Amino acid sequence: MSGREDKFKGVVIGSYSDQKDKLVNDLKKHIKGDVIFFCVGTDRNTGDSFAPYVGTLLEDKGYTNVIGTIDDPVHALNLKKRIKEIPKGKTIIAIDAALGSMKSVNTLKLNKGALYAGAGVGKNLPPVGDYNVHGMVNVYAGSQGVDQLVLQCTRFKVVMNLAKQLVAAIEEAYPLHNESINNTYIAAVK
Numbered sequence: 001m002s003g004r005e006d007k008f009k010g011v012v013i014g015s016y017s018d019q020k021d022k023l024v025n026d027l028k029k030h031i032k033g034d035v036i037f038f039c040v041g042t043d044r045n046t047g048d049s050f051a052p053y054v055g056t057l058l059e060d061k062g063y064t065n066v067i068g069t070i071d072d073p074v075h076a077l078n079l080k081k082r083i084k085e086i087p088k089g090k091t092i093i094a095i096d097a098a099l100g101s102m103k104s105v106n107t108l109k110l111n112k113g114a115l116y117a118g119a120g121v122g123k124n125l126p127p128v129g130d131y132n133v134h135g136m137v138n139v140y141a142g143s144q145g146v147d148q149l150v151l152q153c154t155r156f157k158v159v160m161n162l163a164k165q166l167v168a169a170i171e172e173a174y175p176l177h178n179e180s181i182n183n184t185y186i187a188a189v190k
Contacts, residue, residue: 014110015109020168035093036067038115041074047138049097052068054167057167062176068095076123079126093129094131096135098136099141106158111133113131135163
């Protein structure tokens with residue numbers, strides 16, 4: 001559904017371009033508790049497939065604390081319903097593609113605060129998440145119709161590389177086996 005870099009409401013924790021160790025450290029430092037990865041987007045649009053691809057990669061690796069995959073996406077039409085699937089007492093990391101400035105393309109942005117899915121293409125949807133990660137997949141063009149076209153014309157290589165970077169960081173910050181990290185129990189189940 002795509003957010004937009006300049007529409008974010010919250011606190012920016014960091015921006016990462018091929019800086020897995022920095023992202024891992026920030027995830028561990030800022031996000032405690034039992035997490036749910038809430039991946040918003042659709043594979044009907046190349047640029048917007050970032051988060052469902054992340055969700056699919058995580059599930060393929062054995063993570064069960066994922067909502068939103070290529071096969072079972074979270075999108076504008078089912079967002080409200082899918083939010084209700086989030087178990088109580090979990091820390092929600094919402095993940096989405098975003099459009100931004102030329103210099104931010106190919107970066108991941110970690111933020112404290114809710115994700116406003118669809119803001120990049122003019123949708124007004126309910127916010128979700130305690131934290132969010134945006135994969136900056138392409139450049140914001142300035143109008144809803146053009147931005148939708150920009151998302152559709154996004155190179156899958158950009159989406160794939162960002163997704164793999166994020167999944168690698170998640171694997172290190174939240175390992176699949178249950179263990180104590182900074183005195184917080186991280187479970188790989190919902």
